[in-house]
Amino acid sequence: MSLITPDFGLLFWMVVIFGAVFFLLAKFGFPVITKAVRERSEHIEQSLRAAEEARLSLERFAEDQNRLIEQTKVERAEILKAASDERNAMIAKAHEDASAEAAKILRNARDEIAAEQELARRELRSELSALSVAVAEKIVRKELDTADGQKQLLDKYVEEAVQSQVN
Amino acid sequence: MRASRIIILALCILLLPIRSFAEPEESQSFNVSEYIFGHISDAYDWHITTVNDHHISIPLPVILIDGGVHVFSSEKLAHGAEYDGYRIAAKGEPSEGKIVRASDGTRPLDISITKNVCGLIIDSVLLVVLILLCARWYRRHNVLKEAPTGLAGLLEPVIVTIEQDVIKDAVGPEYQKFSPYLLTAFFFILINNLMGIVPFFPGGANITGNIAVTMAMALFTFLAVNLFGTRHYWKEVLWPDVPLFLKAIPIMPVIEIIGMFTKPFSLMIRLFANMLAGHIMLLSTIAVIFLTVKLGPLINGSLSLISVLFGIFLDVLELLVAFIQAYVFTMLSSVFIGLAHPQPETH
Numbered sequence: 001m002s003l004i005t006p007d008f009g010l011l012f013w014m015v016v017i018f019g020a021v022f023f024l025l026a027k028f029g030f031p032v033i034t035k036a037v038r039e040r041s042e043h044i045e046q047s048l049r050a051a052e053e054a055r056l057s058l059e060r061f062a063e064d065q066n067r068l069i070e071q072t073k074v075e076r077a078e079i080l081k082a083a084s085d086e087r088n089a090m091i092a093k094a095h096e097d098a099s100a101e102a103a104k105i106l107r108n109a110r111d112e113i114a115a116e117q118e119l120a121r122r123e124l125r126s127e128l129s130a131l132s133v134a135v136a137e138k139i140v141r142k143e144l145d146t147a148d149g150q151k152q153l154l155d156k157y158v159e160e161a162v163q164s165q166v167n
Numbered sequence: 168m169r170a171s172r173i174i175i176l177a178l179c180i181l182l183l184p185i186r187s188f189a190e191p192e193e194s195q196s197f198n199v200s201e202y203i204f205g206h207i208s209d210a211y212d213w214h215i216t217t218v219n220d221h222h223i224s225i226p227l228p229v230i231l232i233d234g235g236v237h238v239f240s241s242e243k244l245a246h247g248a249e250y251d252g253y254r255i256a257a258k259g260e261p262s263e264g265k266i267v268r269a270s271d272g273t274r275p276l277d278i279s280i281t282k283n284v285c286g287l288i289i290d291s292v293l294l295v296v297l298i299l300l301c302a303r304w305y306r307r308h309n310v311l312k313e314a315p316t317g318l319a320g321l322l323e324p325v326i327v328t329i330e331q332d333v334i335k336d337a338v339g340p341e342y343q344k345f346s347p348y349l350l351t352a353f354f355f356i357l358i359n360n361l362m363g364i365v366p367f368f369p370g371g372a373n374i375t376g377n378i379a380v381t382m383a384m385a386l387f388t389f390l391a392v393n394l395f396g397t398r399h400y401w402k403e404v405l406w407p408d409v410p411l412f413l414k415a416i417p418i419m420p421v422i423e424i425i426g427m428f429t430k431p432f433s434l435m436i437r438l439f440a441n442m443l444a445g446h447i448m449l450l451s452t453i454a455v456i457f458l459t460v461k462l463g464p465l466i467n468g469s470l471s472l473i474s475v476l477f478g479i480f481l482d483v484l485e486l487l488v489a490f491i492q493a494y495v496f497t498m499l500s501s502v503f504i505g506l507a508h509p510q511p512e513t514h
Contacts, residue, residue: 002208002262002263002264002265003204003207003208003378003443004378005378006378006379006382007209007265007277007281007377007379008276008277008278008379009230009277009278009279009281009284010209010281010283010284010377010379010380011379011382011383012278013278013280013284013287014284014287014379014380014383014384015383015386017284017287017288017291018291018351018355018383018384018387020291021291021294021295021351021355022347022348022351022387024295024299025294025295025298025299025347025350025351025354026347026348026351028299028302029295029298029299029301029302029347029351030298030302030326030346030347030350030351031347032302032305032306033298033301033302033305033319033322033323033326034326034330034343034346034350035305036305036310037310037323037326037327037330039310039311040310040311043311
């Protein structure tokens, strides 16, 4: 059967033709295509990696931002708290100062008033004593008009003097 | 339902001319084996069709090396004619259908451009043009900026599938060295298989169903496996890791050396038998139309319808087989090459 006996002529041509096809395609055909496809798949891989990296860095950036915002909020709260504390302290101090000043003023005023009062009292006293001396003078002068009266007054003085001696 | 009825009706109408063409053959009895073997065997001319007993065929050059080169047209040998001391051996002779010396019926060295060689050339030119056009697209376009279009878009998925899923997986890390050969083998077998299904001139030659063609393919794979085999591979062949008594009387080495040849042999037989069987099945199905002409129009018509429907089925099946056989050949070649490159970590 010629069907299963390979024919030499055909075998020869097959080797020649396939050899030629292989030479042409292996030199100018497939390497070009496969190289380009490989290049592209590498490029895609790289792009994917780059995108992933970009996504990660974006995430990190957003995280940083959030942290920064949080930190800023905390700082703001701290600053506000410090400011309010300071304000309160200032107010308190002002109060204190003011009340101290007021107390001082009050004390001064009181001292002055007291001094004034003393002065006035002293004046009044001296006036009063002068007045009482004058009144006493008048009374004494009147009592001494009578002998009896003089005597009585003398007794009284003696008695008083004795008493003060006893005491 | 209506669509299928219309299709069947259309097929019936299509069958009418076939029947009328078949009529004249009724006088000569239809020889199925001649019909089938005429289509699947190689020939010195390319028979295209026969109209009213008039053969239309393309004569091809005959090249004989017999004490000098003899080149002449196969037309000169048509119908048993003798030319330059050569004739085509008649039926019943040992080298039936081949060119023999007219004197003693022995064969000269015959490298004629036969039907199969002519088909091989046509298909190869087609393949080279297709792949180089595809490669040109990649040369002219920036692959990082453009998606492949046209031919490149058609061929790229196939090339990538074969290279990445078949060759890379089977051959291993050194696959890039072998992928041009394996891709060439795949597309070469694929285009010849597909052209073999086309029933008219540029196709229709039973190329991959010819044992000489598959033998050459297997030979190339054999060379690719053994010329580039590593030291590990040769050690596994000649001094495998088996108990000493199995290799002292060289049982295992002999088996391994036989295995070296059976692998490409199986490739050769698989491709040859599958493609040949496909052609024979299709031709037999079509032959039913001509065989049943004698049985009257009713049987002939209904059987013709069945054979056409079955023929369509077989044609579609053959499309699948054309791809599968090219795929299997490439895959097994890759596996054999991969086996000749054992990975150090597995030892």
